[in-house]
Amino acid sequence: MFLLRLFVTPTLLFLFSSSLSLVLAQQCRLVRSSEALVPSPDEPFPSSGPGTGNGTSGSGSGSGSGNTTATLQPFKYGQTPVRGVNIGGWLVLEPYITPSFFNATNNTDVVDEYTLGQLIDRDVALQMLQNHWDTWITEQDFADIASAGLNHVRIPVGYWSVPITSADTNYTTSVDPYIPGAWPYLLKALNWAKAHGIHVILDLHGAPGSQNGFDNSGQRTSNPVWGLNTANQSRTLDIITFMTKEVGGMVDVIELLNEPAGFNGNNWASAIRTYWQNGYQAVRDTAGDNIKVMIEDGFLGITDWENFLTAPNAQGVIMDTHQYQVFNNDQLGYSQDEHISSTCALKDGYSSYVDNNIWMVMGEWTTAMTDCATWLNGRNVGARWDGSMNTGQTFGSCDGYSGDSSTWSSDYKTFMRRFWEAQVDVSEAASGWIFWCWKTESADDWSYQKGVEGGWIPKDPSDRIYPSICD
Ligand SMILES: *[C@@H]1O[C@H](CO)[C@@H](O)[C@H](O)[C@H]1NC(C)=O
Ligand SMILES: *[C@@H]1O[C@H](CO)[C@@H](O)[C@H](O)[C@H]1NC(C)=O
Ligand SMILES: *[C@@H]1O[C@H](CO)[C@@H](O)[C@H](O)[C@H]1NC(C)=O
Numbered sequence: 001m002f003l004l005r006l007f008v009t010p011t012l013l014f015l016f017s018s019s020l021s022l023v024l025a026q027q028c029r030l031v032r033s034s035e036a037l038v039p040s041p042d043e044p045f046p047s048s049g050p051g052t053g054n055g056t057s058g059s060g061s062g063s064g065s066g067n068t069t070a071t072l073q074p075f076k077y078g079q080t081p082v083r084g085v086n087i088g089g090w091l092v093l094e095p096y097i098t099p100s101f102f103n104a105t106n107n108t109d110v111v112d113e114y115t116l117g118q119l120i121d122r123d124v125a126l127q128m129l130q131n132h133w134d135t136w137i138t139e140q141d142f143a144d145i146a147s148a149g150l151n152h153v154r155i156p157v158g159y160w161s162v163p164i165t166s167a168d169t170n171y172t173t174s175v176d177p178y179i180p181g182a183w184p185y186l187l188k189a190l191n192w193a194k195a196h197g198i199h200v201i202l203d204l205h206g207a208p209g210s211q212n213g214f215d216n217s218g219q220r221t222s223n224p225v226w227g228l229n230t231a232n233q234s235r236t237l238d239i240i241t242f243m244t245k246e247v248g249g250m251v252d253v254i255e256l257l258n259e260p261a262g263f264n265g266n267n268w269a270s271a272i273r274t275y276w277q278n279g280y281q282a283v284r285d286t287a288g289d290n291i292k293v294m295i296e297d298g299f300l301g302i303t304d305w306e307n308f309l310t311a312p313n314a315q316g317v318i319m320d321t322h323q324y325q326v327f328n329n330d331q332l333g334y335s336q337d338e339h340i341s342s343t344c345a346l347k348d349g350y351s352s353y354v355d356n357n358i359w360m361v362m363g364e365w366t367t368a369m370t371d372c373a374t375w376l377n378g379r380n381v382g383a384r385w386d387g388s389m390n391t392g393q394t395f396g397s398c399d400g401y402s403g404d405s406s407t408w409s410s411d412y413k414t415f416m417r418r419f420w421e422a423q424v425d426v427s428e429a430a431s432g433w434i435f436w437c438w439k440t441e442s443a444d445d446w447s448y449q450k451g452v453e454g455g456w457i458p459k460d461p462s463d464r465i466y467p468s469i470c471d
């Protein structure tokens with residue numbers, strides 16, 4: 001998710017005012033009882049933690065032994081469209097996805113997982129997290145995702161949840177003040193995915209030093225340092241190597257890092273390029289050629305990534321680009337038709353990028369057309385739309401745009417269906433899409449699950465009401 005930073009830097013002002021679309025296995029045999037997998041403060045990574053049995057060394061999706069009854073065939077990227085959802089707000093918290101979790105801290109200064117770890121008693125916070133990990137996503141969600149005709153999930157995970165040991169890195173393994181413990185839940189999810197025939201993109205969503213300062217990087221800060229700090233970057237490479245070694249055979253794709261802030265200047269942009277190259281090599285060296293590697297455009301637009309990690313120097317690389325039209329005033333000012341037409345305008349560039357470069361997936365997008373979802377811009381931060389964020393412009397009341405869909409007009413739901421179909425049309429001209437996100441506690445405009453229930457997202461993602469929407 002592209003979220004607001006508290007202190008707007010000149011680069012961000014440019015970004016916000018720009019009209020560019022910048023913002024534009026092997027089966028893991030978890031035979032232990034789920035009890036044994038639950039981490040405790042003393043043992044945040046139970047010995048079974050990082051999985052028992054794993055299919056590393058280039059086994060790719062679904063090869064190897066283990067649960068041989070449900071081997072997934074390797075996904076044919078570029079031939080079959082990726083259709084998926086992000087498992088948002090689970091292993092990395094986001095205030096707008098589960099506001100009740102944040103309220104239950106009784107502390108309004110807890111705005112992300114970093115401040116959770118700093119401000120709340122560790123035992124209490126761990127218990128809250130374990131309860132959340134146990135309940136927010138269960139196997140039923142994977143069954144429902146499969147029933148919705150989807151073939152992929154993208155699972156965000158923070159570096160603090162990856163149980164790397166000092167044998168795997170020469171950097172610190174301390175994750176203070178973060179609270180580790182999510183890894184065993186990831187392993188469960190990989191098993192659920194396999195059991196329900198769903199392919200997995202494992203997405204490192206938060207890196208040491210923060211790669212963007214958004215709350216969903218783990219730390220909401222005006223001063224993220226990952227891009228300027230080579231130790232943070234090298235440590236992240238060790239974490240990628242570890243993840244690949246541990247679960248590379250249980251996932252289809254490793255995404256090297258979510259939304260690094262390429263807009264923070266040349267030093268950042270060049271650090272990201274170097275990191276993608278080194279990360280690609282780290283995955284290949286660890287797990288061979290079958291596993292796919294996902295990189296991102298870093299908010300620089302795909303045109304910045306021509307001839308990058310293309311064959312014959314690299315293979316099996318997927319570009320991830322994120323599309324939101326709700327985080328700057330120019331795009332919030334679009335009419336419904338302008339939301340559709342600006343989306344459709346991406347189509348030719350997308351298809352030519354995949355023809356001339358590498359696969360590309362629209363890895364985050366939404367049918368929301370406002371930033372009205374409570375705390376979308378951060379806990380205790382208002383919205384641009386209704387002026388409560390004080391950006392100097394107001395578009396209207398937030399009533400009827402977020403929250404419970406029973407308060408929405410049929411015109412709004414019709415627009416969302418059109419917007420869904422336009423974005424699917426455009427991204428399927430590339431290699432497919434991953435909607436942000438599967439479920440939310442109360443912001444129905446960001447929930448795929450609610451969309452399917454409410455009809456603004458089809459039950460079968462190949463159904464179209466507006467098949468010529470971008471023609
Ligand atoms: C997975 O396999 C690798 C390579 O054999 C090994 O180093 C790692 O410890 C294994 N992980 C688990 C959880 O067994
Ligand atoms: C959380 O607290 C805010 C502010 O008091 C309130 O508006 C909101 O309804 C609460 N949300 C939940 C889910 O409890
Ligand atoms: C928050 O307050 C409620 C009600 O007093 C209490 O039950 C709960 O334990 C508190 N939570 C924390 C994290 O202190």
Ligand SMILES: *[C@@H]1O[C@H](CO)[C@@H](O)[C@H](O)[C@H]1NC(C)=O
Nearest residue numbers: 166167168169170171238241
């Ligand atoms: C740590 O440093 C030693 C000595 O330089 C080196 O042999 C080893 O490969 C390094 N380990 C990692 C994980 O980079």
Ligand SMILES: *[C@@H]1O[C@H](CO)[C@@H](O)[C@H](O)[C@H]1NC(C)=O
Nearest residue numbers: 027067068069070194195196
């Ligand atoms: C193996 O996979 C099948 C099919 O998904 C599933 O029903 C079964 O429970 C799995 N067995 C084990 C031991 O995980």
Ligand SMILES: *[C@@H]1O[C@H](CO)[C@@H](O)[C@H](O)[C@H]1NC(C)=O
Nearest residue numbers: 172208209225229231232235
């Ligand atoms: C990232 O770099 C900063 C700045 O040098 C350093 O203080 C910090 O320890 C590093 N963070 C991690 C988590 O490695």
